[in-house]
Amino acid sequence: MSEPSHQSANRWRRFSDWDERPLRLDRFAVEDPANGFAAFNGAKDPKPGLVIADGKVAAMDGIAAAEFDMIDTYIARHHLDIALAETAMAIPSTQIARMLVDIAVPRAELARLAHGLTPAKLAEVVAQLSSIELAFAFSKMRTRKTPGNQGHVTNAKDDPLQLAADAAIAVAFGFDEVETTMRVARNAWSNALACAVGAAVGRWGTLFQCSSEEAEELQIGMAGFTSYAETVSVYGTEKAFTDGDDTPWSKAFLAAAYASRGIKMRCTSGAASELLMGFHESKSLLYLEARCLCLQRAMGVQGTQNGGIDGAPLASTMPGGVRELLAENLIAVWLDLECATGNDARHSESEIRVGAKILPYLIAGSDFICSGMGSILAYDNSFNPSSFNGEEMEDFLVLQRDYEADGGLTSVGETRALELRRRATDALGAVLEELGLGQPSEAMKRSVIVASGSNETESYLPRDVSFISEEIKARGINVLDVIKALTKRGYKEEAQNLLNVVRLRVSGDYLQTAAVVRQGHVISAVNDPNDYGGPGSGYRLNEQRRSELAAIRDVLTREEVLRTEATYAGPEARRIRYHALGDARATGPKTEIVIGVSPAFGLKLFRTLAGHPLSAVLKALSDGIAEKGGIPRIVRMRHTADTSFLGLSAARLAGSGVGIGLQAKGTAVIHQADRLPHHNLELFSNAPITTLDHYRRMGANAATYAASEMPEPVVVTNDGEAMGARFHAQVALIYAIETSLTEDGAKPEDIKIDFLETA
Amino acid sequence: MARIESVADYPLAENRPDLVKTARGKALQELTLDAVMAGEVTLEDLRITPQALLDQARIAALAGRPTLGRNFERAAELIAVPQDYLLKVYELLRPGRAKTKADLLEAAKTLRETYSATKMAAFVEEAAEVYEKRGLFTFRF
Numbered sequence: 001m002s003e004p005s006h007q008s009a010n011r012w013r014r015f016s017d018w019d020e021r022p023l024r025l026d027r028f029a030v031e032d033p034a035n036g037f038a039a040f041n042g043a044k045d046p047k048p049g050l051v052i053a054d055g056k057v058a059a060m061d062g063i064a065a066a067e068f069d070m071i072d073t074y075i076a077r078h079h080l081d082i083a084l085a086e087t088a089m090a091i092p093s094t095q096i097a098r099m100l101v102d103i104a105v106p107r108a109e110l111a112r113l114a115h116g117l118t119p120a121k122l123a124e125v126v127a128q129l130s131s132i133e134l135a136f137a138f139s140k141m142r143t144r145k146t147p148g149n150q151g152h153v154t155n156a157k158d159d160p161l162q163l164a165a166d167a168a169i170a171v172a173f174g175f176d177e178v179e180t181t182m183r184v185a186r187n188a189w190s191n192a193l194a195c196a197v198g199a200a201v202g203r204w205g206t207l208f209q210c211s212s213e214e215a216e217e218l219q220i221g222m223a224g225f226t227s228y229a230e231t232v233s234v235y236g237t238e239k240a241f242t243d244g245d246d247t248p249w250s251k252a253f254l255a256a257a258y259a260s261r262g263i264k265m266r267c268t269s270g271a272a273s274e275l276l277m278g279f280h281e282s283k284s285l286l287y288l289e290a291r292c293l294c295l296q297r298a299m300g301v302q303g304t305q306n307g308g309i310d311g312a313p314l315a316s317t318m319p320g321g322v323r324e325l326l327a328e329n330l331i332a333v334w335l336d337l338e339c340a341t342g343n344d345a346r347h348s349e350s351e352i353r354v355g356a357k358i359l360p361y362l363i364a365g366s367d368f369i370c371s372g373m374g375s376i377l378a379y380d381n382s383f384n385p386s387s388f389n390g391e392e393m394e395d396f397l398v399l400q401r402d403y404e405a406d407g408g409l410t411s412v413g414e415t416r417a418l419e420l421r422r423r424a425t426d427a428l429g430a431v432l433e434e435l436g437l438g439q440p441s442e443a444m445k446r447s448v449i450v451a452s453g454s455n456e457t458e459s460y461l462p463r464d465v466s467f468i469s470e471e472i473k474a475r476g477i478n479v480l481d482v483i484k485a486l487t488k489r490g491y492k493e494e495a496q497n498l499l500n501v502v503r504l505r506v507s508g509d510y511l512q513t514a515a516v517v518r519q520g521h522v523i524s525a526v527n528d529p530n531d532y533g534g535p536g537s538g539y540r541l542n543e544q545r546r547s548e549l550a551a552i553r554d555v556l557t558r559e560e561v562l563r564t565e566a567t568y569a570g571p572e573a574r575r576i577r578y579h580a581l582g583d584a585r586a587t588g589p590k591t592e593i594v595i596g597v598s599p600a601f602g603l604k605l606f607r608t609l610a611g612h613p614l615s616a617v618l619k620a621l622s623d624g625i626a627e628k629g630g631i632p633r634i635v636r637m638r639h640t641a642d643t644s645f646l647g648l649s650a651a652r653l654a655g656s657g658v659g660i661g662l663q664a665k666g667t668a669v670i671h672q673a674d675r676l677p678h679h680n681l682e683l684f685s686n687a688p689i690t691t692l693d694h695y696r697r698m699g700a701n702a703a704t705y706a707a708s709e710m711p712e713p714v715v716v717t718n719d720g721e722a723m724g725a726r727f728h729a730q731v732a733l734i735y736a737i738e739t740s741l742t743e744d745g746a747k748p749e750d751i752k753i754d755f756l757e758t759a
Numbered sequence: 760m761a762r763i764e765s766v767a768d769y770p771l772a773e774n775r776p777d778l779v780k781t782a783r784g785k786a787l788q789e790l791t792l793d794a795v796m797a798g799e800v801t802l803e804d805l806r807i808t809p810q811a812l813l814d815q816a817r818i819a820a821l822a823g824r825p826t827l828g829r830n831f832e833r834a835a836e837l838i839a840v841p842q843d844y845l846l847k848v849y850e851l852l853r854p855g856r857a858k859t860k861a862d863l864l865e866a867a868k869t870l871r872e873t874y875s876a877t878k879m880a881a882f883v884e885e886a887a888e889v890y891e892k893r894g895l896f897t898f899r900f
Contacts, residue, residue, distance in 0.1 A: 073889055078826060112823060215846050222842065224805060238893070242854040247895070249886035250852035252830070256879065257845055259834030262807030300830025336824060478802055483795055496792050503790050506804070507779045508811045509770035511831070513824060522770045526822050 023350040029317040034282050036275040039315065039324035040127050042284030048121035050089045055082060061120040069238040071291055074248040078298035081115035088116030097128040100137040100334070103534035107141055111336045119290035122334070126327045127286060131360070134326040139364035140532045141333040143303075143525035144514035145539045147365035149408030150340055151175035151375035153195055154382035155454040158187040158465045160194035160432070161425050161440055162448045162457055167198025168424035169417060170375040171206045173393070174410045176516040177228060179372055181211040181382045184462045188212040190469035192225040193482060196498060197431055200486075201424045204497035205517030207264060207510070211383075214254065221263045224479030224502045227510070228264035230305050230340070230371070234295055235269070236288030239279035252299040262505030264515060266303035266338060267296045271324055272311030285315055289328040293335050302513040303338025305371035309345060316347040322357055329366075338514035338525065340371030346385045354387050355395070362405045365539055367514045369407050377453035390452070400549045404541055410548045421449040427491045434485035435477060437468050561733045568606035568613070576615035577754045578602050584635045584748040588655035593630045593702045595621055596650030596748070598641045599741035601664040605734060608666025609688040609727055612695075619755060620692045621660060624699020630656070630706055632699070634753055638746035641738035643685075644678050647671030649748060656706035660698065665734050666690055670702045681705055682713050688727055690716050763817040771814060782808050809835040829878075836876035844869075852886055854895050863887035 018024060033043035051059040057076040058065050068076065096113070099105040114122065129137060151170040155162045163180065170178050180195045182188055192210040199206045207227045210220050220226050232254055235241045241248070251267070258265035269292035271285035280288070289306060296304050307325045308315045315321040325342060332339040341361050348354055361369050373396070374381040374389030381389060388396050393409075400407045412420075425445040432438035440459070447458040460468075471477075479502050486495035500520070504510045510517065515524035532538030541549065588594075595618070602614050622632040635653055637646050643661045647669035650659025657673040658681075666687030669680045682701060684690050697714045704711040768775045772787055779787050781804040794800045816831035837845060848866050850856055857863045864887055871880035890896060 070889055070893055077885075081825075108823065214849075218846070219842070224802065242895070245853055247852065247854055247886070247890070249882070249889070250849060250854075252882070253849050253852050253879075256830055256833040256837055257849065259812065259831055260807070260837035260840075260845075297826055300826040300828070300833075302827055480795060480800070480802060480805075483792070487792060487796055492792065495795075499790070499792055499795060502805045503787065504772075505807050506781055506787060506790070506811065507770065507772035508807045508815045508831075509772050511807075511812075511815055512769065512819065512822070513827065521773065524769075526766050526769045526818060 021350070023348070023353070025349040026353070027317060031319050033284070036280030036282060037318055038284045039271075039318050039320040040284055040286050040327075042287055043282040045123070045284050045287045046120050048089065048093070048118055048124050050080075050085055050118055052082060052086055057082070061118050070248055071236070071238055071241065071295055074252075074298055075119065075291065075294045078300075079115075079294045080118070084112075085116035088113050089118065089121060093121065093124045094128060096125045100125070100129065100141065100330075101133050103140070103532075107530060107532065110141065110334060114334050114336070119294050120287060122294070122331050123284070123287045123290040126330050126334075129327070129330075131323050131326060134323065134330050135360035135364045138326065138330045138333060138360070138366075139538070140530070141330065142365060142367060142530050143333055143336060143338050144367050144516075144523065145528045145530045146518065146523060147406050147408055147539060148176040148368050148516050149174070149373060150177040150179060150368040150371055152344075152372045152381055152383055152386060153178050153180050153198070153375055154182075154191075155376060155380040156183060156382070157454045157457070157460065158182050158184060158191060158462050159448070159454060159457060159460045160190050160465060160468065161428055161445060161459050162451065162454055163191060163194035164198035164201075164424040164428035165421040165448050166376050167195045167208075168201035168420040169412065171199050171202050172412045172416065172420055173375065174408055175206060175373075175375065176408065176518075177207045177209065177368065178375075179209040179211060179230070179383075183382055184466060185212065187462065187465045187469045188216055188220060189472040190465050192220045193431070193472055193477070194428055196225045196479065197428045197482065197486070197494065198424045200494040200497040200501070201427060202420055204500045205520060207501070207516065218257065218261065218263075221258070222261050223477070226263065227501055227504065228266075229258055230266045230268055232258075232265060232301070233268045233273070234292050235274055235277070236291040237274050237279045237281050237283070240274040240277045243277055243279060248295055248299065255299050255301045259508075259511055262508060262511070264510050265301060266305055266340065267299070267301050268305050268309055269293065269296065270306040270309035270311050270342060271315040271321070271328055272308065276311055276314060285318075285321070285324050286327055290331055293328070293331050293337065296337060297335045301337070302511065302515075303340065303367070304332050305340035305342065305368075306332050307339075307342025307371075308347065309342050309371065312342055312345050312347045316353075322347070326360060336513065336525075338367045340368035341366045343370040343387045344372035344383065346387050355399070358387060358396075358399070359403075362399055362407050363403050365406060379455070380453050394553070397552050401552055404546060404549065406539070406541060406545060406549065411552050413553075418449065425449055427486060427489075427494050430489035430491060431482055431485045432468070434489055435481060437471055438464075556729045556733065558733050558736075561730060562737070565605055565607070565734075572602070572606040572613055572615060575613060575755065575757050576602070576618070577756060579752040579754070580636070581750040581752055584653055584750045586653065588633060589631060590655050591629060591631050591703070591706060592633055592655035593625045593699070593706055594633050594635050594650040594654035594659040596635050596637045596646040596653075596659055596661050597751070598646060598663045598738050599636065599638050600641075600738045601636065601662070604737050604741070605664035608664070608690070609731070610666055610690055612666065612692055614664060615755065616692055617662070617666065617695050618753060620695035621662070621699040624696040624701075625703045626699075627696075628700045628703035628707065630699075630703030634751040636749045636751050638741070638743055638749065641735065641742055643667050643669045643683075644671070644680060647680055648673070648675070648677050651675075653748060654706075658702050658706040660702050663687075664738065665731060668695070668698060670698060670705065672705065684714070684716055686716050686718055686723060688723060689718055689721070761817070763814055763821070766818055766821050769818050771811070771818075778814060779811065780808065782806055807838065809838050812838070833879050833882060836870075836874065836879045839874050840870070840876065848883070852883070855897060857887075857890070857896060859896055860887045860891045863890065
């Protein structure tokens with residue numbers, strides 16, 4: 001019997017608070033190497049080793065050639081460069097680990113060295129690096145200099161209109177590659193056509209993939225709709241491989257098949273897939289992935305997507321699991337493979353864990369930071385939610401701006417977004433009509449254009465889409481038919497953009513390692529190699545790119561703050577009138593409380609940060625003072641705008657010796673004449689959440705102190721809001737207006753006020 | 760003199776357009792929208808050619824990526840292989856599809872003799888040898 005933990009009286013209730021955090025939806029697993037739950041140190045991980053006899057590998061990582069499984073055989077024959085392997089293997093792992101983080105050792109030298117290293121050796125080397133060293137080494141070793149990103153474009157209805165609109169948006173955000181998949185397998189052709197059209201809106205060069213069954217994916221590619229593929233999975237144990245219904249040879253054959261059709265291709269691997277499939281051989285995530293990666297280089301693919309991928313959530317349940325993902329990404333680029341670094345399948349319900357996971361990749365840069373960021377809402381992501389989805393797009397854009405780190409994306413304004421969605425849905429509608437595939441109504445298109453996600457659309461449903469898709473396939477419609485349809489209907493720019501992408505395959509330039517298209521040019525590890533060699537080298541933001549990253553939505557400017565303040569001036573003028581009476585009197589009656597207001601109070605600034613008109617604040621304070629028998633007097637300070645000194649100066653002028661300092665933004669203090677400047681009676685520093693009732697009670701307390709009594713201090717409670725984040729930019733701009741009006745030695749001025757309207 | 764002297768020739772479409780021709784002999788600049796509308800460009804013109812893959816293989820090797828180069832060389836041989844047969848060989852290479860080593864050797868023979876795909880044929884023969892050793896020619900449900 002166990003007692004229900006929530007009701008237990010004998011429990012520190014902080015644990016109940018923690019129980020409610022999203023983090024607690026994540027389940028964590030104990031390290032258990034024998035059962036495959038080990039990130040770095042598997043129960044049966046072999047020690048690195050290589051024996052070469054007669055120019056052939058006689059044993060590798062402790063296994064004799066006669067005992068090799070298919071993976072060992074493939075690696076020994078096609079990955080290892082026998083001419084340099086013995087020398088390379090003889091270098092101590094610690095020394096190679098240091099070379100990886102040494103800016104004086106060129107990337108090319110390390111990449112060449114890797115041709116002679118076995119999986120166990122590669123794993124042993126990277127395991128010696130801390131997380132920061134892994135990220136740094138990754139930054140140095142990644143293949144293409146310019147970082148990039150990949151986005152998912154899918155929706156829960158397979159609606160082609162929405163796919164077109166969302167593809168256009170993904171292109172505008174700057175994704176170098178866009179990947180789609182379907183809820184219903186037979187909708188592949190429709191998805192492919194819709195995304196191809198959408199991705200041709202706005203600019204050209206975004207590569208596009210339709211993830212589906214191998215043979216169909218190849219056919220869709222041959223029809224010209226898609227330009228890359230990444231569904232070719234490999235595994236680190238023989239049983240997992242054959243259970244996945246392939247072998248290293250069948251996958252390598254497929255790799256050649258894609259290249260023969262002019263389609264860019266990368267493999268998929270990543271931690272924990274073997275564990276998920278039940279064939280881990282008691283080996284660590286890292287060692288098994290090192291095998292996968294050697295195999296991929298051996299097969300001659302240009303790149304990989306790894307870093308957990310679908311196994312990332314499982315890897316992340318283990319101690320060091322997230323560090324292991326970094327380590328396996330490092331092995332990939334060290335082996336000179338293009339690396340799409342995972343960060344797709346969301347590994348946690350905790351936004352903090354998600355944000356923390358992306359950071360090393362963002363600041364290190366990556367060929368593709370996410371191998372599928374959800375450009376659409378999480379529920380529309382047919383691959384399952386990504387680390388970042390449409391919901392979190394702006395968080396990512398701000399992270400880029402915070403760190404001045406290029407995550408490949410750029411903000412898109414509201415007007416532009418709407419134009420692109422209109423254009424894409426119209427273009428797709430025209431293609432569907434022209435090819436006799438459908439007649440989408442204006443209402444359907446309109447619903448898609450403004451919809452954030454498919455829950456809000458009145459458009460095609462999966463069943464409708466199946467008819468379209470099967471017709472595209474049955475009639476053998478290809479990309480040239482689409483280009484012609486676009487041209488006939490006046491979408492010449494889109495037709496040209498689409499033709500430009502298909503034309504890439506004639507030269508095959510984009511088949512080279514880490515190729516993407518930027519401004520109409522293919523860049524890859526061949527002509528844009530990562531040349532990092534210390535500060536000042538490698539990828540750096542140029543001024544233009546830096547300003548693109550800075551240009552997020554809704555940023556404050558001084559002009560805007562002043563303009564906003566000016567709009568409050570008129571209404572305030574109808575509520576209150578200030579009469580300057582000249583130099584302030586030195587003292588007054590024993591019951592007098594002086595309210596010392598700041599220089600710009602009511603002259604240039606008219607509202608507190610909580611939005612209260614200053615007239616209402618003065619009224620509330622005055623009422624509170626009067627309630628307890630005090631007499632308020634208003635004095636404008638001109639020598640200071642600081643709350644403490646406003647309060648202290650007011651107190652020194654007051655007949656009671658008690659004063660209230662009040663800034664225009666609403667910050668207030670109760671002070672006493674004989675106290676030290678920062679040793680006040682009560683302080684109200686959280687102006688944005690200070691209510692008029694608080695000000696009234698503050699006035700009452702001031703009068704109570706004046707009567708030499710001890711009131712209950714007024715406490716402004718908060719909900720833990722990050723006030724600084726919400727208000728400090730505005731505060732700094734407003735406060736500068738106050739300080740610009742101060743003058744050394746300027747005398748306080750008595751003010752008479754008339755309230756023109758009653759509340 | 761080799762067609763490709765250094766990686767400076769890359770990207771070929773920009774730096775060596777003289778080397779880039781479609782399967783029907785068209786130059787890249789002939790693949791215009793007007794030509795598409797006039798029916799002068801077919802899907803055949805938008806496919807990669809064996810020569811382009813061999814050129815890319817050379818660039819990959821010059822860039823220090825010999826295995827990628829070898830994949831492009833195998834791919835160059837597969838261009839002539841029709842889609843159906845391509846997928847048939849892929850299927851045969853999957854676990855348990857070939858019931859005997861002879862099935863794979865037969866495919867290798869076809870690749871070599873019908874399509875002159877000598878490297879790919881050798882590759883399939885290598886698979887046959889390894890599959891036999893690892894017991895993959897077994898019946899799978």
